[in-house]
Amino acid sequence: EAQVTQNPRYLITVTGKKLTVTCSQNMNHEYMSWYRQDPGLGLRQIYYSMNVEVTDKGDVPEGYKVSRKEKRNFPLILESPSPNQTSLYFCASSLRTGVFGEAFFGQGTRLTVV
Amino acid sequence: AQSVTQLGSHVSVSEGALVLLRCNYSSSVPPYLFWYVQYPNQGLQLLLKYTSAATLVKGINGFEAEFKKSETSFHLTKPSAHMSDAAEYFCAVSDDTGGFKTIFGAGTRLFVKA
Numbered sequence: 453e454a455q456v457t458q459n460p461r462y463l464i465t466v467t468g469k470k471l472t473v474t475c476s477q478n479m480n481h482e483y484m485s486w487y488r489q490d491p492g493l494g495l496r497q498i499y500y501s502m503n504v505e506v507t508d509k510g511d512v513p514e515g516y517k518v519s520r521k522e523k524r525n526f527p528l529i530l531e532s533p534s535p536n537q538t539s540l541y542f543c544a545s546s547l548r549t550g551v552f553g554e555a556f557f558g559q560g561t562r563l564t565v566v
Numbered sequence: 567a568q569s570v571t572q573l574g575s576h577v578s579v580s581e582g583a584l585v586l587l588r589c590n591y592s593s594s595v596p597p598y599l600f601w602y603v604q605y606p607n608q609g610l611q612l613l614l615k616y617t618s619a620a621t622l623v624k625g626i627n628g629f630e631a632e633f634k635k636s637e638t639s640f641h642l643t644k645p646s647a648h649m650s651d652a653a654e655y656f657c658a659v660s661d662d663t664g665g666f667k668t669i670f671g672a673g674t675r676l677f678v679k680a
Contacts (some may be wrong), residue, residue, distance in 0.1 A: 557609030
């Protein structure tokens with residue numbers, strides 16, 4: 453089954469404690485992206501990757517890091533989480549952009565930073 | 567720069583009534599437009615997409631959307647609402663200028679009354 457898998461689904465952590473949210477896709481997609489979803493703001497792009505070892509900032513990259521060492525995996529790293537990073541996070545992948553820009557989303561990771 | 571505006575953060579309709587969710591976009595190049603649906607505690611899934619082949623696009627679950635270039639709109643409609651349509655709906659725009667810069671609207675939550 454074609455899917456994007458995120459882990460964990462729920463996470464509560466304390467300020468400053470480094471964490472990683474994993475994302476894996478089994479569709480051999482080149483493009484992967486991380487979004488955060490906050491009430492009234494829709495989805496805002498954090499980082500995206502166009503291929504292995506190619507990543508770029510989205511609209512809200514501050515406080516986040518990513519890596520793309522393998523095509524299927526695109527982990528999101530919070531080196532020193534703060535309460536304003538409490539949010540619902542989604543990983544997505546697509547074959548390409550534009551006409552092939554249909555995104556497949558993971559189930560989401562609800563992060564709470566206290 | 568691209569942008570998407572969804573008019574109305576909440577829309578309420580009666581079961582069997584017409585559903586109309588509004589989306590206006592801004593793009594300096596020919597856009598690709600998408601509607602996604604998000605059910606509670608789930609990721610987003612594609613309802614339909616416009617890729618310039620036809621201005622009236624039919625999607626899943628009886629939804630359709632019409633691309634109107636003169637109005638820069640891509641409104642989502644369904645002739646008869648079902649209780650199962652209650653969800654949050656997101657309009658998104660992408661293009662072929664490179665990167666994975668899909669921009670999402672803020673979302674419209676649809677309520678369906680019995």
